[in-house]
Amino acid sequence: MGIYDDLDNFNLISHGDRREQEWGSLVSQRFPAYETLWNRYVVPLTNRIDPKILLIQTFREPLGLTQHAKRLLPLFVCKCYAGAVYGLAEFWRTTTLRTTDAGSVLSLNLTVEIACKVMYDGDTIEWPASQTTAIADVINNGLESSPDGYLTVRRSSLERTDANRTFETEMTISFRAFRKSTICAVICLVLVGGCVNLDDIAQLTKLAGSAQQTLPLVVADIPASCQRQNLLLNDIPSQERPPDLLPQDCKAFQDVADHLTKDQNVLIAYFDALGKLASNTPLSYGQTIDTNVTTIGKLPSLSKDTISASTAAQGIAKVLGDIVTQGYRAKKLNSIILTTDDAVQRLTVDLKKVVAVEYVGILSDESELVDTYYQSPIAARGQSERLALIVVQRQYHSDTTALNARKNAADAYGKVMDSFASLHGKLKVEAAKKASLSEIAKEIGPDISNLKDAISKLQTEHR
């Protein structure tokens, strides 16, 4: 029998698992030879045949204060439920203990898993390759065995599973303890190298704010033009105009302005949301974690190992947070930009047309009336009215200049719409390429600059 010779040494109390022990105590009352049956057949069939190994036990349990590793490993369990979104990040500890029949420990392997899952309705989160590499660097390259025994990376794995509606990544790190200086340095490197300069995209929000301030000034002038024309007509002496000449009804012009305001607000709100989604603006966890790391470092009577482990856990949480939020943002941005580009192109063309063509047409009518208002009395003036003529001509020049400024502002408005359309077109190209946020920021930099110039020009024209 060879390796099966020592089967009699196996007994339920020492070698049976919990279920076997429970069954054994019940069954042996009616079947006293149950333990013999068990060690003859169950033990070899369940591969418990190495006589040197008395026990292999594996426990996988969430890390908590009650576990014996609590002095090394801080608890980090957080869960959230928000509508269809479910997020989970937690630490698990797996202990594998192998002992000989003499009771000496063959090996003790302590594994800590950092599991992070984010699930949300209808879609999956992409895990950016760059971030996966960054985490792998932390695990594989950054942490070395050290003679003082502070840190040992035994095994690491990164698995990626894209299942329907669920994205799951699990990292496994085995260690005895963290060495603070090493892991902090590595995490800092990851954060610096992995952070994306999103300033350019974030500028979308600022530009949307500028547009929100500037564009309404142009739109408000549509009914104002109608009112100015009515005032000019009203100023013409009654004997010089037909008695049945009625002022224009400005309601239609006001309706256009209201509709236009509503539509341009939709466009501005869209770019504002896009800018916020692309940037780190709404997120503060990074600063909070930094503050907490400082707090932990200042806690009195805390061992070096505990501070190291706690600090490292906070750092890993920050890296995980960056990965999850950046992946989520990139995924959402790409999806939104791709599906909305046609609508954005359509709306910007239409808004430009209303202002740069139709409103400018209304201004042309006003311009013609201004000319008539001033030129007719100037042409009919008497020689004795020289001083009055000078005053009138100055007023005429002033009104004409103001009207030209409005036409220039309308032209600038058109350029702002062109810039929005061009910018979004560029975003669509980058989204189709599934470019990273940093690549997108680099590509759209010139378009952001153009949009900024166009809005500045519009502000200048409207002063």
Added chain:
Amino acid sequence: MSKFSDDQLISIAQQHHDLSVVVAQFRLDRIHGGLPLNDPGIVQLLGIQVSLSNASASFFAQAAQVTLADADKATAQITAATKAANDAIKTLKVINNVLTIGSAVGVVVASVMTGDMNQIAAATKGVFTAIGGQSSLGKSGG
């Protein structure tokens, strides 16, 4: 809503404007020729000119309404996209709070190991503060 397209309405508006300009020039020439501003012919010409100009402006406004009606479908799509972006921002805020609370819990764990009740109390207060931030987020809907 007009049965004409916006381009057709713009063309009609432009023709009215051009006619108005012609009438205005004709009237101005007559004034330069010595007719007074209250001459019945000059007054009538002003009426024609202003009517043409008003009609032109009205057609431009109608064209604008047609253009904006055309944009309504695009506007609806963009509004939906904005909502999706804002929903995503809300989700990010929730993730932010999850990480904030988790981090605060980490401080509590470390403080428990010090055995110092003051430190534990301070760290626990930090967790409540973090949770309070999440609660207020929920109340504000955002």
